[in-house]
Structures are given as structure tokens and as C-alpha cells.
Amino acid sequence: MTLPLGDASADQLRALADIARRFVKDTLRTTVEQNILFRWVSEADLPEFYQAIKAIGLGAADAATIVDVTACPGTDTCKLGIASSRGLARELRYRLGEKSLELDAAVKNLRIKVSGCFNSCGQHHVADIGFYGINRNVKGFQVPHFQVVLGGKFHDNAGEYGVPIAAVPSKRIPEAVLSITEYYVRQRVKDERFQDFVARIGKKAIKDLLEDLTKIPAPDVDRSYYTDWGDPREFTLADMGVGECAGEVVSQAEFALAASERELFEAQLLLDGGRSQDAVKAAYAAMLHAAQGLVKSQNPAVSDGENEIVAEFTRRFYDTQLFWDKYAGGKFAEYFFKAREFVRDGKAADADRAVQLLQEAQLFIDAAHGCHNRLRATVETAVKIENAAQASA
Numbered sequence: 001m002t003l004p005l006g007d008a009s010a011d012q013l014r015a016l017a018d019i020a021r022r023f024v025k026d027t028l029r030t031t032v033e034q035n036i037l038f039r040w041v042s043e044a045d046l047p048e049f050y051q052a053i054k055a056i057g058l059g060a061a062d063a064a065t066i067v068d069v070t071a072c073p074g075t076d077t078c079k080l081g082i083a084s085s086r087g088l089a090r091e092l093r094y095r096l097g098e099k100s101l102e103l104d105a106a107v108k109n110l111r112i113k114v115s116g117c118f119n120s121c122g123q124h125h126v127a128d129i130g131f132y133g134i135n136r137n138v139k140g141f142q143v144p145h146f147q148v149v150l151g152g153k154f155h156d157n158a159g160e161y162g163v164p165i166a167a168v169p170s171k172r173i174p175e176a177v178l179s180i181t182e183y184y185v186r187q188r189v190k191d192e193r194f195q196d197f198v199a200r201i202g203k204k205a206i207k208d209l210l211e212d213l214t215k216i217p218a219p220d221v222d223r224s225y226y227t228d229w230g231d232p233r234e235f236t237l238a239d240m241g242v243g244e245c246a247g248e249v250v251s252q253a254e255f256a257l258a259a260s261e262r263e264l265f266e267a268q269l270l271l272d273g274g275r276s277q278d279a280v281k282a283a284y285a286a287m288l289h290a291a292q293g294l295v296k297s298q299n300p301a302v303s304d305g306e307n308e309i310v311a312e313f314t315r316r317f318y319d320t321q322l323f324w325d326k327y328a329g330g331k332f333a334e335y336f337f338k339a340r341e342f343v344r345d346g347k348a349a350d351a352d353r354a355v356q357l358l359q360e361a362q363l364f365i366d367a368a369h370g371c372h373n374r375l376r377a378t379v380e381t382a383v384k385i386e387n388a389a390q391a392s393a
Ligand code: SF4
Pocket: 072, 073, 074, 075, 078, 079, 080, 081, 082, 085, 115, 116, 117, 118, 119, 120, 121, 122
């Protein structure tokens, strides 16, 4: 039985207790997909049982379908949340629910799961279509995004994790879901499962499919893209004030971070082609490029040599804890150091190690974006304070 977004009111819970007493002798279970499970309802009781749950607003017939989106608390209540996972889940549930009768059977049983950050409390890593919240800088504004993660297995005891494909602005995720599912229906071979489809089509084709959706209009054209789901406040824009941001200036660090993402994607293609060793080297090079972008934002004079970049990154970002994540601490930076060691020592990478290293590289690059945005916000706040002080002098 579906609990939309995993929510139930006190009245509904009291009524569920009565229903449990009436039909299943007192016991019910909560499920890992945020639903309620009644075991052993007799077939003869089903019509009455359905009327009882329908009467309390819980009779939707979409449990374990694509409409039944799982989401962690995200920015609603979690201090670690980056993007609104519940807001996105609510929107997807509404849009998919509206067209659920038209959905192709192959799509209907896919699972969508959303986490507000990489920690995966929303289980995005084991969803057919998963999302985790990140932020990206667009024209000087922080914009909520979700990393699209495809092909995770909820079945087979969560037998496989999904792979990150692209960072898409939060407000364009419903379009991304539509594109991906329509593409799946069009290109699917016979009874091909979604995971097999993703593996066969390849990440590049899906990334190309989503390419247009990674772009958003400028803030003066449509500001809605600069807000998050369910929150009318502009994401950062309100704090910065019109005209006080860095405007059109794209920093060198942002170029480097964007380049590192492209390089990591190339690494994933190498991995897809069975070239694990090359994929690992390319993923490390992508991490190094991201680190270089951060280092140069603090010390433009640093040389491009690998040793210098790593030393400066360690000194300026790791030792100072500037790069540290409030939840993961220094873990993501340590992924970078470990990858360096792995490549430097010339260790052989089997496919499993390569997959792990590429996932760690993605987390490192996401963390580099986060660190850059934090630093940028600090500088902008300092400029605002200085401007305000000068104006009132
Ligand atoms: S995934 Fe992140 S945002 Fe969601 S509940 Fe866990 S820590 Fe919080």
C-alpha cells in the first residue's frame, strides 16, 4: 500500500491500526520503499480492505511502480541536504501519476529514487533512475542540480549500483525522466530490462540525449530555474542581490571543474569499452584537473606540475579542512590521494576496482564543485559587507 512520499497523518495511522486489527490480526510492516505492507489479507476480504484504505486516502494503486517515487528528507529537514529531494519526488509523482494510464508497461515498473545529497538515504544508487542533489554554478548563481544515476538494481538484492551520467538542473529533471523513459521505450529490444538497455546503449548516448537539458535560461529570462522545488526563494540569488554577483564571469576554476567532468565521462567510456586500466588513469587525470582548478583559484602562480598541484591542494584545501565535507570529513580528498597512489604505483585495475575508482572520482569532483561554491559565496559575502560599510560611511 502506497504512502505518498512515505508520509501519513496521525489520523491515518490510527485508522491503519484499526484496519490491521480488523483484517490481519494486528501486524503491519513498513517497507524500505516507504510504504506499508499488510501480510495475509484474505482474498475474500480484499474488496472491503480496499474500501477501508481508500476511505483514509491511501487507496492509490501505484505501489512499486514508477509513480511511487522514494525520497529522503533532503532540504526539508536534513542539514546535509543540498537539493530538495522531496520536492522533486512530489513533482515527479504528480506528473507521472497524471499519465500513468498511458505509460508503457516496461516503464511502469521502473523505480525512481531521490536523495538530497550523495549519502543516498533515498537509495538512488539502487534505482533504475536515481538522482542525488548537488549544486552547480551557472552565470555566477548557485543552481540546484541533480546528478542522474542510471541502471542501479533494486532487484537481485540490490545487485548493482547505478552509474552517474550527467548533472541536470533540478527544474529540468521531469523532462529528463520523460526523455529517458521515452528513449527506453523506443530503443528497447524485445523484453530488455532497463539495466541491460543502459549497458547496451552506453552512457555517451544517454548523456547526449540529456545534453540540452543541462542548460537553463539566463536568470533575467526565467528565474524559476534558480529556485528549488517547493521553495519559492531564489537559490542564493536573494542573498546575493541583483547586480552584486560575479555576473557573466566564469572563473578559471569553473572551466577546470567543467573540463574535469568531461574527462571523467571519457574515463567512463573507456571503462565501458573494457579498458579498465586506461579508465583509471583518465579518472585520476580528471580528479587532478579539478584539484588544479581549485588550487589556481587560490594561487594562480602555481606551476602545472602534478607534484606541485597535489602539494598545494593538500596544504590549502586538505590540511585547512576547506575541502572537507561536513558529513564525510576529508574522505573525498582521500579518494584523490588514493587514486594518485594507485596510478603512480602502476597497480593493475580490474573492472571492479575501476568502477569503484570512477565512482570515487565523481564524488571528488562533486566535492570540488561544492568547495568552490562555498569559497565563492564567502568572497561575495565579504564584498557585500565591504560595499555596505562603504555606502554607510
Ligand atoms: S541523502 Fe543526504 S539529504 Fe538525504 S537524508 Fe541522507 S544525508 Fe540527508
